[in-house]
Amino acid sequence: MSKYTNKLQHKKVIVIGGSAGIGRAAAEAALESSAHVYIASSSPDRVSSAISDLKATSSSGSIQGRAIDLRSEDSVKQFVDWVAADTEGEKQQGIDHVVFTAGDALMLGHLMDTDLDAAKAGFEVRYWGALRVIKHAQPFMKDRGRFGSITLTSGTVVYKPAKGWSVASGMAGSVESVTRGLAVDLAPTRVNCIIPGAVDTPMWDAMPAEGKQAIFKHYEDKLLTGKVGLPEEIAEGYLYLMKGSYTTGTCVVLDGGALLT
16 A cells, blocks of 8 residues: 555544535545545435435445434434444444534624524534544544544634624634644544635525625635635545644644635
């Protein structure tokens, strides 16, 4: 095996939020790298559809998945235990990599108009959900050493919030901060974070087409790359952080140059 290629071959990769958007692209990238991929999201239908589509387009690796409730520690534990115990084919016990991209819709608006109880509940998936997964996955990753990794997901709002994004930027900041703390606590398992900018994902689908087009045009005029990001472009970052065994406690910004404008 080349020291530059196939580093994910036969590795077990969990992608939480892997049924759509950036998570699905990360799952596809790992699958194309010959990994054994396990996706999870809150919707059984989306999980089933994503698995069918990815199986149809990939001739390498393997993919399975289940619906889980990230607000429930029992649900998370059952999923993680299932992945760790799966030894069919070339799979070994344990877990090699965890990618976390899941998140409910963000609560935006002026703080004075914000329902703080609802905002607090928003942390259940993006922050506490991630910690639930890590808590139960880490015992199965210890023997992977620095060749095992956990990759979280935040957003550029942590560095450059817009008006009405104060609560959302606080949530994003908590993910970035806990990345560094976990890198210290869980070493030699590596813990990193991807910080995407504007990306064309299904998150935008609820918006009227004209509104989406106007927002994307704004980004295209502003970004140094002249375009909004695609999920597959962000997925390259997750691949690097899974493979890069000398990288930990790092947040990788993939924003088309937005922070420089």
